[in-house]
Amino acid sequence: MDTTQRTDQERSADRRRRELLEAADRVVLRDGPGASMNAIAAEAGITKPILYRHFGDKGGLYAALAKRHTDALLEALRAALDAPAERRERVENTLDTYLAAIEARPQVYRFLMHPSEAGTPNDQGFDVGLHSVPLLRRMGEELAEVIEERVDLGPAGQQLARVWGHGIVGMMHAAGDWWLGERPCSRAELVRGLADLLWGRLAAAGDKVGGPGF
Amino acid sequence: MDTTQRTDQERSADRRRRELLEAADRVVLRDGPGASMNAIAAEAGITKPILYRHFGDKGGLYAALAKRHTDALLEALRAALDAPAERRERVENTLDTYLAAIEARPQVYRFLMHPSEAGTPNDQGFDVGLHSVPLLRRMGEELAEVIEERVDLGPAGQQLARVWGHGIVGMMHAAGDWWLGERPCSRAELVRGLADLLWGRLAAAGDKVGGPGF
DNA sequence: CTCACATGTTACTTACGGTAACAGAGTCTG
DNA sequence: CAGACTCTGTTACCGTAAGTAACATGTGAG
Incomplete structure (x- = not known):
């Protein structure tokens, strides 16, 4: 047939x-x-x-390649995000999952985060956004979804959830990138520090009075 | 002479x-x-x-070019960061300054954030980190410094300040990139949403009970 | 047997980063 | 004034990599 x-x-x-x-x-x-x-x-x-x-073309190959890894990572993140635990613990587990992944295979995530010239020849003149790393976007959307369906944020909740989703993912990414380059502390310390930040410790902390010229 | x-x-x-x-x-x-x-x-x-x-080489030119814009942006950010106001207001002003800048000249910041292949020929095999965008790193370090000298974070304060510096900058960047691409809300709303996130609203919000399958 | 088609190759074009070698103008020194 | 030095600029080239055209070969269907 x-x-x-x-x-x-x-x-x-x-x-x-x-x-x-x-x-x-x-x-x-x-x-x-x-x-x-x-x-x-x-x-x-x-x-x-x-x-x-x-x-x-090369972009197509890279996109296919990126999709494989992105899917794998997203699945791991979803698992951490959906685990039955308190919010703080889920957040810490998710952060740790991501960091463990980029720690285990830095080159992969370097590739995912910096698709580089993939589409250099054409695509001139468009605004920021489209070219941007697909993994970050997908993670942001994914997280936004989870936030929106789990956390009560009032009337404008959906929009706020998206802002937070992308914001948190960006935080995780940038901090992870920096951490991977300098290794200034253990993974657990980093996770804790970021979770503390998300938990409002910036607002709660007092001013430093002994500072210079103050 | x-x-x-x-x-x-x-x-x-x-x-x-x-x-x-x-x-x-x-x-x-x-x-x-x-x-x-x-x-x-x-x-x-x-x-x-x-x-x-x-x-x-090309990297040198791009570095020089990036430095100009980076310096200009950092100066604006420093001004917002150093203004005499309450912490929350300073944070909002800083976020707004950054977003206004990328809104005004998207291509410039696309260039700064994605230096692309600047050094494609050589530098194979190094870990994530060095390649990474200099602007993000510099902003992260800058912010870390301000946090460290202004906010009392206890004994491990310096390290925590750096984590937060890079984390917050990453949040700002990713959210800004996404916002610039989709324009899902006004700049002021985005600023407010991010500041709320930093102010611990994620921890304070209640669970959503009417959600699906819960 | 032959047509259609998938799979593979060689050889080419084009574009870009980077460099060597050369050419003219101004200036300092003997 | 003659020659050397240097700064600015050129043309012409090399190596590499993306992408393509044209050709070769094997295999099942009618």
């Missing part, structure tokens, strides 16, 4: 696609986000045009 | 440098961060090697 054959072919194509993505993964992990299409093709044991037939 | 002449030359070189940077600025504003060295040279009315003599 036509159908079965098409399915066979599609199955084969899908398998091939996965193989290619795994090869790309290895190369990106080894060479960083600047990995060339040639290198990826070589790693997969084939040549460039095949990659282009499967993924269109 | 040797000195006066050297000074003359230096003065001239500096002026030239400024002219080149202004040309680069125009091009980057027009073409986005992917602007080519050729395009920049053409805009400045000269050719590539001159750019390379002045800035070493």
Whole structure:
């Protein structure tokens, strides 16, 4: 039948696609986000045009690659976010999950956060936003959803939840990036510090009086 | 005299440098961060090697360009941060200053936040961190300093201040990026929402009981 | 057998970062 | 005044990487 054959072919194509993505993964992990299409093709044991037939262009390959990791991370985060525990504990677990992930595989998350020139040739002139890292956006939306369905924020709750979702994700990302670079403290300390920040300790803390020129 | 002449030359070189940077600025504003060295040279009315003599490589030019804008923005932020007002008001003013800046010139901040491939050829294999956007880091450190010298956070205050500095800056950045892309609300509303988040409203809010499956 | 099609290759074009080598103008020194 | 130095500028080139065109080969269907 036509159908079965098409399915066979599609199955084969899908398998091939996965193989290619795994090869790309290895190369990106080894060479960083600047990995060339040639290198990826070589790693997969084939040549460039095949990659282009499967993924269109470099951006397509990178998008597919990013989706895999993003999905995996989001699933882990969802689990931490949905666990049955107090809010503070859930927040800390989520932060810790994220940080553990970027700690375990820094190159992957460097790639996800900085897709670099993926689309350099075209796309000139558009505003900030679209180019921006898809992982951050997706995490922000995801978190916003959880906040909105769990926390009572009054009438404008939905909008506020989105603001917070993106804000918190950005906080986590920037702090994680900095932490990964300098390792100024343990992961647990970082988690605690960020959770304290979200818990309003900035507002609660007193002024420093002994400060210079004050 | 040797000195006066050297000074003359230096003065001239500096002026030239400024002219080149202004040309680069125009091009980057027009073409986005992917602007080519050729395009920049053409805009400045000269050719590539001159750019390379002045800035070493593309990364150097981009760094110089970024420094200009970063310095300008940081100065504005410092003013908001140092204003004589209550903490909450200072925080809101600082957030608003940042958001107003990225709203006024989105391309500039897109460039600052995503220096892209600046150093693609070499630097393979290093961990996350160094590549990361200098503006975010500088803002984070700056804010950490202000927090540390103004807010009493107890014994581990310095470290906590740095965590918070980077965290808050990341929050501001991610939320700003998202807001700029979707414009889901007014600037004032965003500022208020973020300040509320920092003021512990997440911890204070109650659970939503009427939610689905709960 | 032959047509259609998927899979693969080689070889090319184009564009960009970066550099070498050369050319002219002004200036300082013998 | 002659030559050396330096600053500014050029053209022409190299290496690398994205992306494409054209060609080769194997395989199942009619």
